[in-house]
Amino acid sequence: MRCTLFFVPPGEVAPLPVTFSQSKTIADLREGHCLLVPVSDDVEWTDNVWPKSIRELEGLISDSTGCPRFFENWVEEKSRESNKLLMVVAVRSNCCYGYLLGSPKITGYSETRVVPVFFDRVGELALDFPVPFELALSSKNLEALIKHARSFRPHSGDTQKDLHLRHALDELANTLDKYASRSQQA
Template structure:
């Protein structure tokens, strides 16, 4: 599956006429429960400049105002913007290759219509949501638990087929959840912590549960980040 996602990443860059290169590996994915094409609230950002590497969170509808909560959770993702995502499953036996990857709204609309059997699904969804200012709109196709994203522009003069589509790849896709954080001050050896982080990454222990393994990776990232900040502060004093 990584080979397909690598081709998808290259396709995205070629379509946007970007000459930069990047490493493409399928993002860790933790999808909410859904059956057929389904709308979700989302919070997303894009990093890497022209590479537009996407981070996507599905936001539960009971979270009235998710972004202030997000700010308190992790300042590293404070650039998240709210919006709506249409999640569309692609059947395993459906062709999904560069030969059929949509490059325009007409092609995206046609592909989803053929996949779902609902000709006006995307058009009706976009025209209903386009009036909400400063809200991102994305269509994400899911096949074999891998996500392929399309960021949508606004319909020009209200013409649906003139809506701009930008294909994007992700490095993180998951449900957003509030987590209490605490500040812990420790005096530890930098060398010991660096060794711990390095060996934990190399061994890549697996618990057999996707969420647990993801939390371990994020914990190691947070520990490495905190270590780097601590070393920088100590050099300044």
């Protein structure tokens, strides 16, 4: 079985535009719920210890979360929604091993099948597309904004945030500069 999986955290962004911008083909897209389970580095993590049944998977999740009925409650709650896939992905460092859960509603929790899903590659989906907007400024204010955007050096103490803001300001200055040049030619 070959498929593409998109994990979109709830409430951050609508899944359809994200998946469409990445794959352009959404005819077979099915929504669902995925439980990401961190596995401690001190746990042996090889194919001979990976869970092979719902009970073994429940044991792994119980050990990882410290809550014996967490997984069963999650499955029962999420399986109430019709036509939604349920998946569990155990994550240890950059290694992921997943399970597609087969019809817990119909068979009942204890008889739920677990279908292994292997990941060749795990990456982060970056939602980074241009956002068009309209801005009307006087030419005097436009020049001041471009100059300030190019000269401002953020110093928040967080290098990552400062770099991100610096890139955003450069992008803003370049865009403003481009449109200022176009309006002067017109």
